[in-house]
Amino acid sequence: MNLFLDTSNNKLILILENNNEIVDSLFLDNQLRISDIALDELQKFLSKNNITIHEVENLYATKGPGSYTGVRVAITIIKTLKTINNSFKVYLISSLAFQSSNKKAISILDAKGGKIYLGIYKKGQNIIEDQLIPSEYLVDFQNQFFDHELIKDYSEVDFENAYLNNKNNFKEVTKIEDIKPLYIKHFI
Structure with missing residues (x-):
């Protein structure tokens, strides 16, 4: 079990x-x-x-x-x-990684204070290491990984x-x- x-x-x-x-x-x-x-x-x-x-x-x-x-x-x-x-x-x-659920995903969680936790995943593998970034940087990652689904805050x-x-x-x-x-x- x-x-x-x-x-x-x-x-x-x-x-x-x-x-x-x-x-x-x-x-x-x-x-x-x-x-x-x-x-x-x-x-x-x-x-x-x-x-x-x-x-x-x-x-x-x-x-x-x-x-x-x-x-x-x-x-x-x-x-x-x-x-x-x-x-x-x-x-x-x-x-x-859990929230990305083996998808091609930009996985983010609100870190408060205008920041987010971000990790980019492809089939469960971390291709951009989990990190803390200013929220406004998300657009840059979305432009670079446009074919990845954005999954946020569970x-x-x-x-x-x-x-x-x-x-x-x-x-x-x-x-x-x-x-x-x-x-x-x-x-x-």
Whole structure:
């Protein structure tokens, strides 16, 4: 059994999957206090599906970029579970890569303050490294990558399909100390 968590962008996304089949999913949007609800919602989600965390073998999560607190929530949960039970396999992916869902995409997330996180992807492969840029630079990237779909702020993303389509793009993290959030700093 596999469990996916994403708390990086004011959404709580939980997906339970087994043998590439979605067992159940939960999407809670506009969660300003995600750190207050994530563990309770995870417990309710597992109970609803009549499983315990001990029946989960693999943990999947986005590592950011995104909301500073939001990024830390899923990573902290994953890291704690791995610390308690080292037999869990952990797989992480950038939230920009997750949202691109194996498409030819310019993937962006609002970074506030007139800035955006941007990554450019082609079939799950990062062709322009995830970075933080001023919002006005987006036009230049759109002109250069005119044949790429613009996907932003998790809008209109089918989270179940994004998870399944990206499953092979997650990177396994074996050392607990390597389970950490992706914070992208400004280039200047």
